[in-house]
Amino acid sequence: xxxxxxxxxxxxxxxxxxxxxxxxxxxxxxxxxxxxxxxxxxxxxxxxxxxxxxxxxxxxxxxxxxxxxxxxxxxxxxxxxxxxxxxxxxxxxxxxxxxxxxxxxxxxxxxxxxxxxxxxxxxxxxxxx
Amino acid sequence: xxxxxxxxxxxxxxxxxxxxxxxxxxxxxxxxxxxxxxxxxxxxxxxxxxxxxxxxxxxxxxxxxxxxxxxxxxxxxxxxxxxxxxxxxxxxxxxxxxxxxxxxxxxxxxxxxxxxxxxxxxxxxxxxxx
Numbered sequence: 416x417x418x419x420x421x422x423x424x425x426x427x428x429x430x431x432x433x434x435x436x437x438x439x440x441x442x443x444x445x446x447x448x449x450x451x452x453x454x455x456x457x458x459x460x461x462x463x464x465x466x467x468x469x470x471x472x473x474x475x476x477x478x479x480x481x482x483x484x485x486x487x488x489x490x491x492x493x494x495x496x497x498x499x500x501x502x503x504x505x506x507x508x509x510x511x512x513x514x515x516x517x518x519x520x521x522x523x524x525x526x527x528x529x530x531x532x533x534x535x536x537x538x539x540x541x542x543x544x
Numbered sequence: 545x546x547x548x549x550x551x552x553x554x555x556x557x558x559x560x561x562x563x564x565x566x567x568x569x570x571x572x573x574x575x576x577x578x579x580x581x582x583x584x585x586x587x588x589x590x591x592x593x594x595x596x597x598x599x600x601x602x603x604x605x606x607x608x609x610x611x612x613x614x615x616x617x618x619x620x621x622x623x624x625x626x627x628x629x630x631x632x633x634x635x636x637x638x639x640x641x642x643x644x645x646x647x648x649x650x651x652x653x654x655x656x657x658x659x660x661x662x663x664x665x666x667x668x669x670x671x672x673x674x
Contacts, residue, residue: 426633426634426635426636448626448630451626452623452626452627454623455650458616458619458623458654461588462616462654462657462658462661464592465657465658465661466660468596468599468600468603468661468665469600469661469664469665469668472596475596475599479593479596482592495585498581502577502581505574505577505578506574506578509571509574509575512571540589543586544585544586544589544590
């Protein structure tokens with residue numbers, strides 16, 4: 416019995432698609448993870464730019480050109496969307512942690528609110544900043 | 545000698561041996577970031593695209609410098625621990641260990657770079673008389 420049979424255990428997320436249909440609750444949770452981890456790329460770019468700002472003018476010009484180019488604009492607009500989605504979804508998790516908002520209907524409403532809210536906050540950020 | 549029994553020492557620590565430390569760290573840092581992130585987005589967004597001298601002058605000021613330092617310190621630690629959770633969900637064995645090390649390493653490198661950049665900008669700002 417010492418040599419127990421090795422079991423190929425499935426790794427998450429093996430349930431979605433095959434056994435579960437996609438739902439607001441699962442999708443909003445997965446989006447939290449995707450946005451949170453994708454923000455690492457934005458953080459690297461932000462650090463690159465901050466470091467360049469302390470360097471030679473030529474270096475700063477080059478980095479600043481990329482950051483304010485069309486590609487830079489697209490990346491930072493997506494970053495803003497990612498930040499606000501993760502921000503709202505994170506606050507939703509804090510609310511869940513307090514034991515509230517866990518009824519299915521409320522949880523689904525909060526998920527949709529995060530998605531709409533992040534778009535609204537992104538537009539506001541683009542207007543204000 | 546300890547008067548606690550082995551069982552008493554183990555209770556509440558779970559399989560990780562650290563209890564709810566990880567989750568509690570995410571909760572506390574999340575609440576901190578609720579206040580920091582809007583300030584940082586405004587500061588960074590306003591500075592982006594400005595000439596180099598104005599960028600340095602912005603981050604040489606106490607409020608933008610401290611908010612930026614705190615946002616990266618807490619934000620990148622929050623990222624490292626969050627990324628660790630994702631890695632532990634999808635990877636096993638050596639891959640998992642190396643990926644977790646990479647995530648934590650990346651977070652510390654970025655924090656150090658930001659501190660260095662801010663320090664330099666404060667010094668350049670002093671030299672410029674901002």
